[in-house]
Amino acid sequence: MAVNTRERVRQAAVKLFATKGFHGTGIRDLAQEAELSSASLYHYMGTKEDLLVAIMNESLRRLLDAAEQATAGLADPVSRLGSLVALHVLAHAIQPEDTRVVDNEVHALTPAARDGVVALRDAYERLWADAIEDGVAAGVFHTDQPSVTRLALVEMCSGVARWYSPRGPLGLDQLASHYAELALRALGCTRPLGSAHLQNCREVVSGVWRVPV
Amino acid sequence: MAVNTRERVRQAAVKLFATKGFHGTGIRDLAQEAELSSASLYHYMGTKEDLLVAIMNESLRRLLDAAEQATAGLADPVSRLGSLVALHVLAHAIQPEDTRVVDNEVHALTPAARDGVVALRDAYERLWADAIEDGVAAGVFHTDQPSVTRLALVEMCSGVARWYSPRGPLGLDQLASHYAELALRALGCTRPLGSAHLQNCREVVSGVWRVPV
Amino acid sequence: MAVNTRERVRQAAVKLFATKGFHGTGIRDLAQEAELSSASLYHYMGTKEDLLVAIMNESLRRLLDAAEQATAGLADPVSRLGSLVALHVLAHAIQPEDTRVVDNEVHALTPAARDGVVALRDAYERLWADAIEDGVAAGVFHTDQPSVTRLALVEMCSGVARWYSPRGPLGLDQLASHYAELALRALGCTRPLGSAHLQNCREVVSGVWRVPV
Amino acid sequence: MAVNTRERVRQAAVKLFATKGFHGTGIRDLAQEAELSSASLYHYMGTKEDLLVAIMNESLRRLLDAAEQATAGLADPVSRLGSLVALHVLAHAIQPEDTRVVDNEVHALTPAARDGVVALRDAYERLWADAIEDGVAAGVFHTDQPSVTRLALVEMCSGVARWYSPRGPLGLDQLASHYAELALRALGCTRPLGSAHLQNCREVVSGVWRVPV
């Protein structure tokens, strides 16, 4: 019971923080969404900011874990970067609210909390940076500003959380492979992402977020 | 004098809305930033939301005007899309705060105000969509999901407002041409944006935002 | 407990609205009078205007109920009008604050709320109008402007709330019968109100306002 | 010019204080109604309360003057009381806003200012009290509570300001003589007010308020 309630609170918070922003969400909004009194809410959370920090850390932790799983054992930079893109896109497509909270509400964090979030984010982006740098070194990627390119590609993929709808005509597979193609092309690479890698990403996502994908 | 004060209020609002969000910015924060008492603030604005609406509409209006100027008379889809990318990137690099407000605070708008903002945004994206569709029809761009591609590219370029610093090593020219290259490559086009078009974009930006670029 | 507190808030509001007017009464005055913090006040009320509306509707509702009870079954216009006068005067003498709020603060109401109050008021005055018209038709009252006369008499009786003090020399019985005499005389009727009817009014008042009279 | 403007400010204040109450009327409302900037307002008045005090004192002063003129030289209590009633009613019918301010906004006065207003009011009511007491002594009026009766009659007549409209079917003459009849009847006196006295009241009112009546 308690576990479920705690989860309901978390989901209410994710939904509202994503929709109205952290500062735009009142504790009473949260209570209503979670179908609890506002006093009861405090059995399942610390402060409002604790809730935000937990959401952000968990979301980023999962993304990082998933990215590590998806690229574990991949030597080829094209496969690695393509997998990172596909995974990122899939994650943002199936968890758009969590993602938007992570992307948009950093400013609401206390400096201390922000440091932890930024550290996770940096670790995650390191995976992208390594893949790109390795690809450039291997001559399969072509860019004279690898960092700028990395930032551009990550932002491109994160944007998915702002518009993708599972009820639209575009399937997750198409979406992910389309983005992988865009990214690899932008890196000057014509080879597409192998469908085995895409399939692998789906499985990782499915496991990490415990959702059928 | 009054004109200057009004402008100071606007700039304070842009800075704080971009940094702390609309709901995270108090009227007292605004007053302090504008070096006014909070009561005096109300000589220069309507409500806090009026200020937000004005900022958003002006910013989008300028972006749309600039985009129309930059592409006016360009028949070639490659030049048009490249110019849109360069212009978008330049605008986001020199006005990152305005831009972040427009991108992140739509949720804080009243439905009525939101409609106006969305209409401007749609008009702007129409320019991108036309350029991409024309390029595909002309066989110079290759994508089987033009709308998705458009969204991906716009998001990629908007991301600039979140990390670019004019004090960093990367110049505006390099930035813009790099993004134009990424975008054109992603569209399966190897031809780069001509430097004359880039120069034209700089001039348009310089005129519309009245800033030397 | 909660019920008592709610009632305490209501009484504080009645007292202050009557004494200083609705707009002259601050939420802090209310809180102080009710011995609550101003934030706590909002557990027991909606807005300040909600409080005013509730006070007005309840007061008028009671007056209307009492008037209907006091005249129920009375066929004789002299008894009916005399009873209405006595009842009105008694109500205004024992509830002067509620009454003054109803009489003086209509201008502070939102149009929507005003409509409801005016409807109750009209229903109440209808009772007076009927009694007067019936008396004129029966030849026991003499006035060629029944509506004007009704307004004059109601205002005359309402005035009691502005000056009567239970600590003064005049008892409630004397007060009520004196006004009944004034009213009946003004209507050209020499027959006084029977003491049984006066007694009946006292009982109705006592029941409706739950106060020994 | 200045004199006219000052008068315009006074009239704006009377209108708004009567309609929305003193505390419900803002200095900006006043400025708008007087077609002046709120700063300019202060050339023509002291504080907002000064304006209220002036309005009240002038209104009461005029009423007192008029009452003294109307009854000067009248020995007969019936004529005196009838004239007071007629005059009061006429004054309230043609100056309903001034009157409502006087009647309803006493609570908004500082104690010091209130004393002056109450003194004028007492002097005025003294005229009524004398006429009633003289009539009782002379055996033409019959009431065992002269003070209560006086209060009742004054309130009855003041009520006119709350409902009378010059655009309605009832003329001023009819109104005044109807009220005189009601009052005299209530005092147990069957003799009506002579039409010469009514005419005299009209002339006094016309002179004191400088309005054709």
Place this chain on the structure above:
DNA sequence: CATGAATGAGTATTCATTCAT
């Protein structure tokens, strides 16, 4: 004469949070 600018104190209302029950 007139007013734009300015403000300290005030407005009603909501905030996140605690705690006794």
Place this chain on the structure above:
DNA sequence: GATGAATGAATACTCATTCAT
């Protein structure tokens, strides 16, 4: 577990008033 009650501090915004120009 759950919540009604409670509140100090904050919210956006308005007040009556002054004053330099």
